[in-house]
Amino acid sequence: MSIRTMARIHRAATDHTDWCVRDHTCGLDTHRGRPITIAPDIGGRAVVTRVRAGDRDYAEITLRVPLHRSERVAGEQVTTILHHLRSLFAAVVALRPGTLAGRPARRGIGSGRVA
Ligand SMILES: [Zn+2]
Numbered sequence: 001m002s003i004r005t006m007a008r009i010h011r012a013a014t015d016h017t018d019w020c021v022r023d024h025t026c027g028l029d030t031h032r033g034r035p036i037t038i039a040p041d042i043g044g045r046a047v048v049t050r051v052r053a054g055d056r057d058y059a060e061i062t063l064r065v066p067l068h069r070s071e072r073v074a075g076e077q078v079t080t081i082l083h084h085l086r087s088l089f090a091a092v093v094a095l096r097p098g099t100l101a102g103r104p105a106r107r108g109i110g111s112g113r114v115a
Contacts, residue, residue, distance in 0.1 A: 017052055029054055042066075059092075 013028045020031035033050035043066040051058045065081060067074040 014052075014054075019050060020052070032060075 011028045014031070016022050016026060017031050017033075019033045020026055021034050025032045031052045035047045035049045037045055037047045039045040044064050046064075047062045049060045049062075051060045063081075065077070067077050
């Protein structure tokens with residue numbers, strides 16, 4: 001027996017923003033700014049894109065960090081990345097303390113156990 005899902009998704013179109021690129025990367029209710037890339041001399045890169053999805057704006061971050069070949073060192077590097085990402089979230093939220101007020105904390109990978 002096979003089951004087919006014919007659900008229809010209805011999304012209301014929203015207007016472009018002052019900062020979105022107004023091209024194919026914008027969707028009906030999602031608008032994307034021009035990606036900003038940093039590529040430090042030590043290797044790797046980070047791409048930050050401002051995104052409006054529905055009624056919320058986000059910074060979408062794609063991060064590529066070179067890891068050491070040693071599994072032990074690579075694991076420590078990943079732990080360090082998680083630690084600093086948690087600090088990054090805290091620093092950004094601290095700029096506008098009411099941003100996440102009233103929302104329950106979401107638990108993620110390694111939550112609470114990152115040094
Ligand atoms: Zn747009």
